Amino acid sequence: MPDSKASNDTRERILDVAERLFMQHGYEATSMRSITGAAEVNLAAVNYHFGSKEALLREVFRRRLAWLNQQRLQALDRLEEAAGGAPLKPSQILEAFFGTLLRMGEEPSLGGMTFLRLLGRTLTEPAEFIRTFFAGEYAEVIDRYKLALFRALPDVPQAEIVWRLHFMLGAMSYAIAGTDVLQVVTGCEVGDLAGEAAAEELGDTALARRLAQRLMPFLLGGLRAPLPRFEESPITRAASAGGLPTEV
Amino acid sequence: MPDSKASNDTRERILDVAERLFMQHGYEATSMRSITGAAEVNLAAVNYHFGSKEALLREVFRRRLAWLNQQRLQALDRLEEAAGGAPLKPSQILEAFFGTLLRMGEEPSLGGMTFLRLLGRTLTEPAEFIRTFFAGEYAEVIDRYKLALFRALPDVPQAEIVWRLHFMLGAMSYAIAGTDVLQVVTGCEVGDLAGEAAAEELGDTALARRLAQRLMPFLLGGLRAPLPRFEESPITRAASAGGLPTEV
DNA sequence: GTCTATATGTGGATAGAC
DNA sequence: GTCTATCCACATATAGAC
Numbered sequence: 001m002p003d004s005k006a007s008n009d010t011r012e013r014i015l016d017v018a019e020r021l022f023m024q025h026g027y028e029a030t031s032m033r034s035i036t037g038a039a040e041v042n043l044a045a046v047n048y049h050f051g052s053k054e055a056l057l058r059e060v061f062r063r064r065l066a067w068l069n070q071q072r073l074q075a076l077d078r079l080e081e082a083a084g085g086a087p088l089k090p091s092q093i094l095e096a097f098f099g100t101l102l103r104m105g106e107e108p109s110l111g112g113m114t115f116l117r118l119l120g121r122t123l124t125e126p127a128e129f130i131r132t133f134f135a136g137e138y139a140e141v142i143d144r145y146k147l148a149l150f151r152a153l154p155d156v157p158q159a160e161i162v163w164r165l166h167f168m169l170g171a172m173s174y175a176i177a178g179t180d181v182l183q184v185v186t187g188c189e190v191g192d193l194a195g196e197a198a199a200e201e202l203g204d205t206a207l208a209r210r211l212a213q214r215l216m217p218f219l220l221g222g223l224r225a226p227l228p229r230f231e232e233s234p235i236t237r238a239a240s241a242g243g244l245p246t247e248v
Numbered sequence: 249m250p251d252s253k254a255s256n257d258t259r260e261r262i263l264d265v266a267e268r269l270f271m272q273h274g275y276e277a278t279s280m281r282s283i284t285g286a287a288e289v290n291l292a293a294v295n296y297h298f299g300s301k302e303a304l305l306r307e308v309f310r311r312r313l314a315w316l317n318q319q320r321l322q323a324l325d326r327l328e329e330a331a332g333g334a335p336l337k338p339s340q341i342l343e344a345f346f347g348t349l350l351r352m353g354e355e356p357s358l359g360g361m362t363f364l365r366l367l368g369r370t371l372t373e374p375a376e377f378i379r380t381f382f383a384g385e386y387a388e389v390i391d392r393y394k395l396a397l398f399r400a401l402p403d404v405p406q407a408e409i410v411w412r413l414h415f416m417l418g419a420m421s422y423a424i425a426g427t428d429v430l431q432v433v434t435g436c437e438v439g440d441l442a443g444e445a446a447a448e449e450l451g452d453t454a455l456a457r458r459l460a461q462r463l464m465p466f467l468l469g470g471l472r473a474p475l476p477r478f479e480e481s482p483i484t485r486a487a488s489a490g491g492l493p494t495e496v
Numbered sequence: 497g498t499c500t501a502t503a504t505g506t507g508g509a510t511a512g513a514c
Numbered sequence: 515g516t517c518t519a520t521c522c523a524c525a526t527a528t529a530g531a532c
Contacts, residue, residue: 010515026374028276032508042517047509049515124372124427126274131427138429163462166430167419171470174418179372179379181386182414213476214411221473222419222466229461258497280526290499295527297497 011049013039019060019111023118027057027125058133061122064104064111065137071100072141076148087151094219097145098172102215105176105208113176113204120177123169160227168219175215259297261287267308267359271366275305275373302377309370312352312359313385319348320389324396335399342467345393346420350463353424353456361424361452368425371417408475416467423463 017039021030032053036043050056075096079088104110111118122130142165149161174180202210265287269278280301284291298304323344327336352358359366370378390413397409422428450458 024374026276028274029375031506033506042515044510044517045515053508121372121374123429124369124422124425126272126369126427127277131429134429142430160462162430164466166428167423167463167466169428169430170422170425171415171419174372174421175415177372177418179374180414180417181371181379181382182390182410182417214408215415217473217476218412218415218470222470225465225469228465279524281524290497292499292528293497301526 010039010041010045014041014046014049014056015060015063018056019118020114022057022060023114023121026121027127027130054129057122057130061119061133061137064115064119067110068101068104069137069141072097073144075100076144080148087154088148090149090152090223091220093145093148093152094168094216094223098168098216098219099212101172102176102208102212105211106205108205113178113208116176116208117178120173120175121179123173124177156227164223164225167222171219171222172215175211258287258289258293262289262294262297262304263308263311266304267366268362270305270308271362271369274369275375275378305370305378306381309367309381309385312363312367315358316349316352317385317389320345321392323348324392328396335402336396338397338400338471339468341393341396341400342416342464342471346416346464346467347460349420350424350456350460353459354453356453361426361456364424364456365426368421368423369427371421372425404475412471412473415470419467419470420463423459 014035018030018035021035021038024030032046033043035056036045039045046053046056050059076093079092079096101116105113105116123134125131146162146165149165150158153161262283266278266283269283269286272278280294281291283304284293287293294301294304298307324341327340327344349364353361353364371382373379394410394413397413398406401409
């Protein structure tokens with residue numbers, strides 16, 4: 001394990017630069033040369049410290065996701081302990097899951113919006129090694145939160161909850177990616193139209209907080225929406241009778 | 249313009265294959281060689297017919313989006329004509345916008361799920377020429393639908409509507425991309441857990457229909473969710489007083 | 497319109513001196 | 515741990531014969 005001298009510094013600088021460049025241009029379009037160049041380290045340093053470009057990407061995510069996973073599990077632990085065996089409220093679960101992530105956007109030492117954008121953009125990358133990596137990193141947390149939602153919404157078919165978790169992940173992923181066509185069409189960041197003063201000069205920190213404020217109600221509204229009627233599948237009609245509880 | 253002989257056939261074969269390979273591996277990771285190889289045409293054919301790899305991607309989208317844009321505008325025209333000057337219902341607007349797209353997934357001649365997945369995955373690509381292209385393609389339609397939503401929800405701040413349109417686009421984009429970590433973690437497509445028989449053997453057509461049935465209520469629920477309270481920005485508190493109408 | 501051959505550049509990775 | 519130099523596979527694009 002490399003540790004002496006400034007090697008630690010080199011490692012960190014590579015990770016920081018790679019995080020930014022992968023975010024800006026995507027994995028495939030970012031070359032090792034551009035990374036080592038911007039980080040002002042030698043071209044061979046990446047392979048020495050990480051082994052390969054793929055391994056570098058994994059490490060860029062690992063150092064952030066390790067913290068995020070831990071926080072998400074702890075947040076759920078605390079909620080469940082405080083509830084003393086009773087099911088949690090959906091709003092609490094969403095706050096623990098999405099709020100924990102979105103708060104990373106306000107904290108530069110955790111990667112800030114750079115990491116959030118990178119995460120949102122990378123989650124839709126088709127490369128096999130990326131999909132496999134995320135599956136492993138997310139497995140435990142997703143499973144815990146899925147079960148918490150099952151308990152919180154006992155009258156909703158579990159398949160429906162999984163679908164909606166899927167949709168919520170999508171809304172969040174796309175929102176933090178910040179590549180929306182709306183932004184390009186309107187020529188401004190979402191939120192500039194708010195009539196709020198100096199919105200165009202919002203720092204990343206304020207942007208992250210605002211995003212969270214806007215996104216959480218949307219997600220909760222989607223999660224609690226009435227169930228679909230399944231016009232094409234009469235078999236399942238019975239299972240979806242009734243609606244979701246309106247009080248959460 | 250090339251038109252005689254089998255040139256039209258060559259063009260179409262290239263477009264079909266490029267659509268599939270760009271979807272499977274992404275733009276950067278798909279080489280011209282792999283496209284021309286799979287299409288069984290000469291390597292130089294792409295540059296002859298389209299000019300460049302970038303132009304090829306644009307043409308792959310243009311032939312589908314031309315149809316989609318037309319349908320979306322016509323759908324809105326019909327609704328507005330039938331309403332005779334009255335504001336539309338949000339559910340009608342969402343159905344026209346998202347339903348039109350999702351129905352493409354059921355029709356192989358319109359690209360089917362291959363095109364939908366490609367669209368969802370490409371919308372988050374950071375490449376400048378892609379963002380620019382989509383901005384141009386989407387501008388008119390987005391603008392029309394945005395205005396329709398403004399009219400449909402006169403009590404909701406317009407900035408809030410733009411945010412939620414953004415979130416809805418994200419949920420849909422991510423859902424049709426089909427790269428969700430949930431699918432990898434659970435080792436199955438979303439919907440397999442439904443307890444519905446033979447769900448794992450669903451064709452793309454059935455999958456598209458099911459996706460639409462699940463997604464539309466979620467989007468509508470999110471769009472109609474109560475407004476956030478803006479804890480950090482007391483200035484805007486007055487503007488967000490009250491909630492959304494509960495009847496749509 | 498189609499093909500071969502090739503120009504020209506860039507990619508990731510590594511060997512071996514220091 | 516860092517650096518130089520280099521290997522070699524593969525990329526897009528094009529020139530020019532057919």
